[in-house]
Amino acid sequence: MSFNLTFIGQMIAFAVFVWLTMRYVWTPITKAMEERQKKIADGLSAADRANRDLELAQEKAAQELREAKQKAAEIIDQANKRSARLVDEAKENARVEGERILAQASAEIEREQNRAKEALRAELASLVITGAEKILETSVDAKAHSEMLDKLSAQL
């Protein structure tokens, strides 16, 4: 064991291996490791973002659902109102129609009554005349008495 050229040899070998390691081993390995770290960090932040997005979407969906419900309620309400109005209208129409029919009917009845009265009156006049003729056994000047008979029948 003596001090010799091995010392120099090892110095050179060490320097060369350190250089080789720095250039061909350390740099690529640490670079890839850093890359992976970055990837993981990115992935985590992406997951975070996705979570936030999901939350937002859920909130939005809930809000939309709420709105939809409200709208549906409104529509139903409107429909109810409308149906009530329709029913009311129908009732009113029916009432008016009924009244009209009733009025028509009573007018008809009145007209019939008048016509019957007229006919009765005419009948009565001729009956009266006939009766009177019979009583008097003379012809009565129909002309002279019709005026008086008309007055009579008008009083009836």
Added chain:
Amino acid sequence: MAGESENLTASSYIDHHLTNLTFGQLPAGTRPGQDQAIWTMAHNGAEAQQMGFMAIHVDMMGWSLVLGLIFFLMFRKVAKTMTSDTPSGFQNFVEMVVDFVQDNVKSMFPYKNPLVAPMALTILVWVFLMNFMDLIAVDLLPFVAQLFGEHVLGADPHHVFFKVVPSTDPNVTLGMAFDVFLLILFFSIREKGLGGFIGELTLHPFSNKNPIVQAIFIPINFVLEFVNMIAKPVSLGLRLFGNMYAGEMIFILIALMYSAGPVLGIFGGGLQIVWAMFHILIISLQAFIFMVLTIVYMSQSFETSESH
């Protein structure tokens, strides 16, 4: 063990295990009939000693490079197919290691520098792998090397020395520590400026408003701080070396028991397991400590505020 000659003694066994396979410049006249310096493999420890500085531990350097390559190729394979999607299999393991290093660097080195973290990773894994060689049976790889040397290369098996744990060679550990030291100097001067760096060495820990007194303090400070500075790489390298050398030594001593009869052999087997388990802790701890201290030293060299 098999393959060893009969006249093996305990001390030659240990010697053999502590001698590196050394290639170097053998001075003239070391071997009989050799009249000029030659570059060759040392045949024994004495020849390796003779080579002095102009020699290289082939086994240490080889294993160091092989382990470094294993580390690099393993991690490179992952780096190439690295995906930022779900990781699987080996990528998980690599990412765990990288994450661990990154955490340590972040907590101890609050500055921006592209070099420190990869260096920490290299140290952690490479030093761990070097230390890990200690857990492979002490005789296995040397035995294989001996057979290989004898039958393939035609060498005398007694001349084939083979140590497999690079971190038990102070050249290796100090080599890395010295690289760290150079970086400390470089970053200190870059961050603090040459003046700031010299000031740090000479104006602490003693300082005085009186310029004459201060002038006396400067050499004292310099001696203290210089020792402090030099101690960093030396302690860094020697700590790892000492721990691993001691660990290997104990493995060798335990292995010696195998040749001392069945009772001691079985006892040695038990010890071997216990020590190996304990050593798992040491090898990881030492690799970790080497990395942490490197990060701390780097951090200190970046520290511009004078806080001590």
